[in-house]
Amino acid sequence: MQAEEDTLERLVCEATVEIKNTDGLHMRPAMQFVDVASQFDCDISVSNEQTTVDGKSIMQMSMLAAAYGSKLKIKAEGADARKAIDALSRLVQERKFDEPGPGQ
Amino acid sequence: MDIKKGIAVSPGIAIAKSLIIDSEDYRIPKRSVEPSQRMSEIQRTRNAFRAAIDELTRLQAGREATEQRKIKDIFAVHLRFLHDRSLRKEITDLIHSESVTAEYAVAATLREIAAHFTRVKDVYISERAADIYDIERRLLRHLLGRRREDVNHLTELVVVVARELSPTQTAGFDKEFVKGLAADAGGRTSHAAIVARSLGIPAVVALEDLTETIRGGDTVIIDGNRGIVIVNPDDETLRQYQEYSLDFLKLEHKLDAIRAKPAVTRDGVKITLLGNIEFPDEAEQVLQKGGEGIGLYRTEFLYLNSPVEPTEEKHYQAYAQTISVFKNRPVIIRTLDLGADKYTQSKRFVPEPNPFLGLRSIRFCLQNLTLFKTQLRAILRASVLGKVKMMFPLITNLQELMQTKMILHDVMEDLHEESVAYNKDTQIGIMIETPSAALMGSTLARDCDFFSIGTNDLTQYTLAVDRGNEQVSTLYSSVDPAVLRLIRTVIQDAQKAQIDVHICGEMASEPEYIMLLLGMGVRTISLAPPMIPEVKQVIRSVTMEDCNGLARKILGMNSERQIASYLRDATRKILSEAF
Numbered sequence: 001m002q003a004e005e006d007t008l009e010r011l012v013c014e015a016t017v018e019i020k021n022t023d024g025l026h027m028r029p030a031m032q033f034v035d036v037a038s039q040f041d042c043d044i045s046v047s048n049e050q051t052t053v054d055g056k057s058i059m060q061m062s063m064l065a066a067a068y069g070s071k072l073k074i075k076a077e078g079a080d081a082r083k084a085i086d087a088l089s090r091l092v093q094e095r096k097f098d099e100p101g102p103g104q
Numbered sequence: 105m106d107i108k109k110g111i112a113v114s115p116g117i118a119i120a121k122s123l124i125i126d127s128e129d130y131r132i133p134k135r136s137v138e139p140s141q142r143m144s145e146i147q148r149t150r151n152a153f154r155a156a157i158d159e160l161t162r163l164q165a166g167r168e169a170t171e172q173r174k175i176k177d178i179f180a181v182h183l184r185f186l187h188d189r190s191l192r193k194e195i196t197d198l199i200h201s202e203s204v205t206a207e208y209a210v211a212a213t214l215r216e217i218a219a220h221f222t223r224v225k226d227v228y229i230s231e232r233a234a235d236i237y238d239i240e241r242r243l244l245r246h247l248l249g250r251r252r253e254d255v256n257h258l259t260e261l262v263v264v265v266a267r268e269l270s271p272t273q274t275a276g277f278d279k280e281f282v283k284g285l286a287a288d289a290g291g292r293t294s295h296a297a298i299v300a301r302s303l304g305i306p307a308v309v310a311l312e313d314l315t316e317t318i319r320g321g322d323t324v325i326i327d328g329n330r331g332i333v334i335v336n337p338d339d340e341t342l343r344q345y346q347e348y349s350l351d352f353l354k355l356e357h358k359l360d361a362i363r364a365k366p367a368v369t370r371d372g373v374k375i376t377l378l379g380n381i382e383f384p385d386e387a388e389q390v391l392q393k394g395g396e397g398i399g400l401y402r403t404e405f406l407y408l409n410s411p412v413e414p415t416e417e418k419h420y421q422a423y424a425q426t427i428s429v430f431k432n433r434p435v436i437i438r439t440l441d442l443g444a445d446k447y448t449q450s451k452r453f454v455p456e457p458n459p460f461l462g463l464r465s466i467r468f469c470l471q472n473l474t475l476f477k478t479q480l481r482a483i484l485r486a487s488v489l490g491k492v493k494m495m496f497p498l499i500t501n502l503q504e505l506m507q508t509k510m511i512l513h514d515v516m517e518d519l520h521e522e523s524v525a526y527n528k529d530t531q532i533g534i535m536i537e538t539p540s541a542a543l544m545g546s547t548l549a550r551d552c553d554f555f556s557i558g559t560n561d562l563t564q565y566t567l568a569v570d571r572g573n574e575q576v577s578t579l580y581s582s583v584d585p586a587v588l589r590l591i592r593t594v595i596q597d598a599q600k601a602q603i604d605v606h607i608c609g610e611m612a613s614e615p616e617y618i619m620l621l622l623g624m625g626v627r628t629i630s631l632a633p634p635m636i637p638e639v640k641q642v643i644r645s646v647t648m649e650d651c652n653g654l655a656r657k658i659l660g661m662n663s664e665r666q667i668a669s670y671l672r673d674a675t676r677k678i679l680s681e682a683f
Contacts, residue, residue: 001263011313027181027232031184034184040156054190056189057188057189057191057192058185058187058188059185059188059190059217060190062221063220063221065224097201100638
């Protein structure tokens with residue numbers, strides 16, 4: 001699901017993604033996420049039910065510890081927000097952080 | 105004035121200024137700064153980060169080999185953390201909002217983050233708490249630089265106060281200046297206690313919240329006889345303790361006078377008194393106190409004191425240094441006896457649920473042959489320098505002993521092929537520390553040259569008691585009748601096989617137990633150097649005939665309390681006559 005808003009010149013994009021790799025968002029995937037997020041200029045935040053963290057901060061991302069099956073909301077704000085959301089969604093759901101899913 | 109009660113673990117009185125050390129070995133010197141200095145503290149933080157990043161990048165670049173990839177990965181994680189922008193912001197925000205030093209802000213922020221990490225359920229992530237502490241240390245190292253006020257470079261007499269003291273920290277103590285120890289945690293056999301006794305300085309542990317009520321620089325009295333610590337004593341108390349301290353020193357001098365006298369009973373039986381040491385520079389103290397050699401040279405500090413495994417050369421240098429002090433007197437080196445601690449529980453192994461019964465000591469060595477052989481090589485090479493014997497801890501059955509001997513034999517062959525000199529007649533002994541070894545004494549005695557009874561562990565395993573657990577520690581007693589029966593069995597088996605049997609372990613340093621040990625047949629005792637004079641005094645005041653009679657009586661008793669009070673009375677009678 002994606003939502004787009006054009007507020008002045010700040011493009012805001014959001015997406016909800018589901019963790020699809022068996023081991024969930026442990027250290028290595030968290031680092032990978034931060035690497036991808038840091039390629040973009042826009043602000044990126046990631047939320048679970050309890051908290052919202054800075055998607056470019058490894059300290060904060062590693063605290064999310066999202067397990068397999070949990071859902072995260074990614075919000076990007078800036079000129080390249082759309083590109084960021086696309087890349088991150090691909091990483092989490094399609095590439096599954098290059099890790100095996102269940103039954104693999 | 106604050107009076108705190110703890111457990112007395114090393115006798116004596118110390119009166120000095122306190123030096124509080126954090127568990128990470130860094131004293132955070134100052135908390136607050138003037139608002140005008142905030143910018144410079146923030147700049148210092150940035151510089152420290154930059155320096156740490158450079159350092160890690162260099163370290164990472166130097167590791168290409170596959171085994172080292174794990175280390176490289178760890179550095180990669182650390183670098184990631186150091187590059188994290190929210191981390192730096194949190195630290196500099198703290199400096200700005202509370203006008204604190206860079207060191208304080210770094211420590212406070214990182215420790216809070218580490219605490220958060222440990223609470224996360226995912227074990228990959230909770231383990232990262234250790235990385236956070238590492239990063240904190242690295243940053244503090246860059247911040248404190250030459251201004252580092254650590255215990256290795258003291259300039260005035262101090263009493264060291266900490267939550268608890270690790271072997272790594274105490275290894276760096278400058279003994280000239282550290283006059284006493286006090287710790288919040290710990291018990292009679294904690295590391296702080298053992299080190300204090302070896303150094304001959306007073307120590308009190310289990311004070312619970314001393315580090316919270318004391319400030320660096322406060323005057324502290326450590327009463328290691330009564331287990332009391334007094335912070336900022338008033339004038340009257342200070343005066344009393346200064347007097348008491350002098351009296352205690354006089355008693356010590358009296359005991360020192362017997363240093364040159366032989367350890368012989370009144371009816372002419374010679375007892376050999378050896379010292380237990382951990383560091384090569386304690387060797388001198390053994391001689392000073394009248395010891396005739398080293399009965400237990402603990403080698404663990406070599407592993408605990410450095411971030412990497414000690415090389416063969418490092419082992420060899422330590423052994424050579426000790427042996428040079430003793431020349432032709434025996435030096436018994438015990439192979440690595442670690443377990444249930446940071447080293448063997450490190451990231452390489454899955455944490456053990458029951459480390460006391462787990463992969464420790466000789467078992468650990470038998471599964472880490474490279475490490476084990478390195479130590480054996482060093483001991484063998486050192487064997488040509490004096491009268492070296494080696495001793496294996498925690499042998500529980502014959503097979504273990506045979507396996508160990510086979511490996512030793514392999515190492516000897518290697519050295520022979522390399523034309524490296526060693527003494528092929530080096531004596532081999534084992535520590536009897538478990539009920540199984542004690543019960544199989546007659547079998548084991550046929551395949552080694554001597555026994556050394558480790559009474560601490562033998563008592564724990566036999567009575568199924570953790571001596572560090574304050575809730576059951578009253579059950580722990582080396583003169584429990586069950587333990588005594590095992591000790592007697594071991595001594596008899598050794599005598600039948602005509603091999604030496606030593607007692608090492610704290611039982612050997614209790615004046616009240618000496619008569620009993622002698623009466624059971626012990627002729628060699630190895631103990632902490634500060635207690636050698638007092639134990640010698642007991643030996644010189646008794647007859648073997650009396651000791652034999654006493655032992656016979658004790659071995660017929662079946663109540664520990666009865667035994668303990670009988671021994672106390674008997675010794676008191678002897679000692680009051682002696683003094």
